[in-house]
């Protein structure tokens with residue numbers, strides 16, 4: 269059973285890996301394929317605008333995605349709800365899945381998701397039978413509205429797409445995670461494996477990583493590192509963090525009294541340093 273006693277469940281389907289990966293920016297399709305395999309990911313997102321929708325030619329990006337992986341087409345490039353809907357419908361016809369990663373990013377400078385158009389698109393897509401996984405700002409109110417609209421997950425950003433700047437939105441992510449009734453997948457800006465571990469440690473259900481793997485000096489090794497970090501973060505989250513101390517006071521890790529204390533006192537007395 270995927271995921272053993274701790275599967276990632278999205279819209280009723282179980283997955284073993286909590287690392288989702290993207291397919292952009294790799295130096296070659298073959299390196300991308302090797303990195304996908306090394307990542308252990310089971311869900312792979314592909315921009316619909318990169319897909320040969322007629323499936324006419326050889327060498328399309330989809331030919332390099334291992335067939336046992338679940339394809340998550342995304343609407344990257346859409347600037348409003350109608351465009352996202354149109355792309356999603358083209359993708360459903362060409363790729364044959366009702367899963368869609370909704371992206372509506374009208375601002376070319378930040379690629380920030382448009383909250384109003386994202387919610388509108390989510391409502392359109394859900395009504396049209398899609399399973400919608402929306403990329404969204406790290407906004408607790410919007411996350412709740414997307415969940416109420418019937419989205420299967422919410423995917424708040426850690427920082428700008430492609431920035432590798434890590435979890436700049438951590439405080440808001442924690443609020444979203446605490447309130448969410450659907451899996452929270454932290455998406456975008458995750459720059460190093462420790463960012464993925466951090467997201468998982470605060471209770472994210474999964475992370476989505478593209479740029480950090482694709483632009484690494486060794487994308488295959490980086491994909492493996494992200495797989496391990498994502499798992500480590502999840503295990504740490506499930507293990508339950510201990511209490512966090514104050515900035516001004518230590519708590520000794522070893523008892524200051526007891527056998528070793530007595531032995532030390534005895535040794536000092538034997539050496540004539542203190543009275544026995």
Ligand SMILES: CC(=O)[C@@H](O)[C@H](O)COP(=O)(O)O
Pocket residue numbers: 289290291292313342344403428429430431432455456457458476477478479480
């Ligand atoms: C591929 C994809 O879906 C990206 O748009 C996503 O948001 C990942 O962001 P990074 O490239 O910053 O990992």
